[in-house]
Amino acid sequence: MDHIYDVIILGAGPAGLSAGLYAGRSRLDILIIEKGQAGGQIINTDEIENYPGQIVEGETGVSLVRRMYEQTEQFGAEHVRDTITNAELSGDIKVLTGEKDTYQAKNIIIATGAYARPIGCKGEQEYKGRGISYCATCDANFFTDLEVYVAGGGDAAVEEALYLTKFARKVTIIHRRDELRAAKSIQEKAFANPKITFLWDSVVKEVGGDGLLQTMTVKNVKTGELTKIEADPKDGLFGLFGFIGMIPNTSVFADKVETDDKGYIKTDEDMHTNVPGVYAVGDVRVKSLRQVVTAVADGAIAAVQVERSMSEY
Incomplete structure (x- = not known):
């Protein structure tokens, strides 16, 4: 040209x-x-x-x-x-x-x-915007009073989990290790927050639901055990936020x-x-x-x- x-x-x-x-x-x-x-x-x-x-x-x-x-x-x-x-x-x-x-x-x-960076679970593409998000600032309000899960353990993941507690009734951080990688000062805030719980040594393997995100299978990377998590029927869905980078x-x-x-x-x-x-x-x-x-x-x-x-x- x-x-x-x-x-x-x-x-x-x-x-x-x-x-x-x-x-x-x-x-x-x-x-x-x-x-x-x-x-x-x-x-x-x-x-x-x-x-x-x-x-x-x-x-x-x-x-x-x-x-x-x-x-x-x-x-x-x-x-x-x-x-x-x-x-x-x-x-x-x-x-x-x-x-x-x-x-x-x-x-x-x-x-x-x-x-x-993708979470890497089966069904991820299908549920983007239907329960899966990568931006708490953008989408936290849509999960007000619902349960929310955060995949990741670095600064961004923990900071976004803290932000999500302003909206969600419960936030669970899913991390593939048995300790967080975030800065100690950020970790201390997360551990002190009563709305945050942790699912250690785990990764998300598969997500599903009837149009919206309603089920999630989590694998323990040490034992290989699979756990299926289902949304509260009263809620109809839950949120999964990916902060792996x-x-x-x-x-x-x-x-x-x-x-x-x-x-x-x-x-x-x-x-x-x-x-x-x-x-x-x-x-x-x-x-x-x-x-x-x-x-x-x-x-x-x-x-x-x-x-x-x-x-x-």
């Missing part, structure tokens, strides 16, 4: 679409590349309650993203589906090689996101932009990476809170920075 865009945005989740909207309103020549369905992780959320000003009844992650996508089209963004396999970012003109085509741009906004979608950019030891891209507050003309936004970058509201803010900031840099050409 000979065409050189002002900016190519990699990823069509909230961060990428927000960047596309702001760049489009600045009359930049934009291409948004998404390898699959637009939306990122938010499309797995059936209800949205914590997006400011969100008052549309029955709003889902899919419907919210659909409106974002349409906004980018209204302001001239071009969309293509392709999987980028190589990125040359060092020159003034960045070159992206995909499975279908090659793309060039003066600026790149990386919005490829991150994905939760997140995996950033940064493999294509390995050794091309600076990352932390987990693979997240390092940026400054204006979303600049260490490579001129390359920005990172949303879940893919090093940050303390990964939510829709912070993703769209990142996208807006990056697009404004691109527009300012283009005024210098």
